[in-house]
Amino acid sequence: MMRAWTLPILLALCGSALATALALGGNYGTAATLLLVFALLACLNSPLAFPKPISALEAQRRSAADGRPVVFWRPGCTYCLQLRIRLGRSARQLHWVDIWRDPAGAAAVREANDGNETVPTVVVAGRPHTNPDPSWVREQLSSST
Known part of the structure; x- marks a missing residue:
């Protein structure tokens, strides 16, 4: 913390x-x-600056129920901040996992990125995408709702 x-x-x-x-x-x-x-x-x-983070397990459960993407991030990451700012209000609809608070989230990011904790990593329909374009994330969000 x-x-x-x-x-x-x-x-x-x-x-x-x-x-x-x-x-x-x-x-x-x-x-x-x-x-x-x-x-x-x-x-x-x-x-x-970010929506309240939840655990990776809870984010995966919620994503399975509502189809919204899961964003793995960490404080101080300029790319995470850029994604958050460019998403605007729609960022609140995503499920945010702070990998510094959640070891399971950090492990999920390492698994998706060849052992590296590269963030933001966005998981859509079970597939990880590292540092995706914010407009693409917005499209995924609109198609899930």
């Missing part, structure tokens, strides 16, 4: 330190802007 928050906490601390240094030097506008940028980066790289 703590590993998922390491990068956002480091971003927030670095942003605070830089903003403080700039503010002490009299650059209040730059300090405020920099602090906002680092806060945004911290939020985007935190688990808060």
